[in-house]
Amino acid sequence: xxxxxxxxxxxxxxxxxxxxxxxxxxxxxxxxxxxxxxxxxxxxxxxxxxxxxxxxxxxxxxxxxxxxxxxxxxxxxxxxxxxxxxxxxxxxxxxxxxxxxxxxxxxx
Amino acid sequence: xxxxxxxxxxxxxxxxxxxxxxxxxxxxxxxxxxxxxxxxxxxxxxxxxxxxxxxxxxxxxxxxxxxxxxxxxxxxxxxxxxxxxxxxxxxxxxxxxxxxxxxxxxxxxxxxxxx
Numbered sequence: 603x604x605x606x607x608x609x610x611x612x613x614x615x616x617x618x619x620x621x622x623x624x625x626x627x628x629x630x631x632x633x634x635x636x637x638x639x640x641x642x643x644x645x646x647x648x649x650x651x652x653x654x655x656x657x658x659x660x661x662x663x664x665x666x667x668x669x670x671x672x673x674x675x676x677x678x679x680x681x682x683x684x685x686x687x688x689x690x691x692x693x694x695x696x697x698x699x700x701x702x703x704x705x706x707x708x709x710x
Numbered sequence: 711x712x713x714x715x716x717x718x719x720x721x722x723x724x725x726x727x728x729x730x731x732x733x734x735x736x737x738x739x740x741x742x743x744x745x746x747x748x749x750x751x752x753x754x755x756x757x758x759x760x761x762x763x764x765x766x767x768x769x770x771x772x773x774x775x776x777x778x779x780x781x782x783x784x785x786x787x788x789x790x791x792x793x794x795x796x797x798x799x800x801x802x803x804x805x806x807x808x809x810x811x812x813x814x815x816x817x818x819x820x821x822x823x824x825x
Contacts, residue, residue: 606752636813645714645800645816646753689753700753 604629606692608701615708618679623704625690626672634693635673637666639686640703646689680708713737716801716817724825725791731820733784733801741807742784743814744776747798759784760807791824798822 638646652668758766775787
């Protein structure tokens with residue numbers, strides 16, 4: 603069965619404590635993997651698209667990487683304003699499927 | 711107005727009511743979507759419209775009825791809902807079908823509570 607799984611479900615970090623979020627997928631025919639950020643009470647906001655294994659994208663303190671089975675969102679020296687839910691989505695064949703998200707809390 | 715605007719932001723309705731959710735995009739996009747977001751669950755795609763034609767309907771119950779009168783407006787008509795339909799309903803748009811572009815622009819959502 604095609605699946606997109608994000609882990610951990612929730613992550614609490616101290617400000618400046620770097621970590622990574624995981625998005626693993628079991629689909630065939632990957633055409634793209636997307637990362638979104640969602641703040642409470644708001645819709646998701648697009649961050650990155652990754653198309654092939656080995657590709658990396660960076661934006662401020664965030665770096666997304668992709669392998670053949672998973673993607674990581676690395677957060678370097680996070681700040682409280684990075685607190686949000688991070689969603690990944692996988693495009694394969696003619697379908698697009700979201701993970702359930704990782705809720706990140708960064709404490710000052 | 712910029713981006714994707716959804717109204718109302720909050721809606722409480724009884725199981726026998728009829729209500730509608732409205733979405734308007736000011737981005738010049740030609741594809742629009744309805745998603746359902748329930749707590750701790752992945753976003754569920756409900757409907758996709760491309761150039762005002764419905765291109766996808768993911769086995770959504772008939773008590774949800776979409777309408778796309780033009781490429782800037784999308785409605786979700788609600789009738790005889792069930793309590794399990796309570797969720798955040800998100801509208802999104804993209805410049806082409808998202809399968810090709812990957813980037814969706816979301817509204818802030820309509821929080822629906824069915825009593």
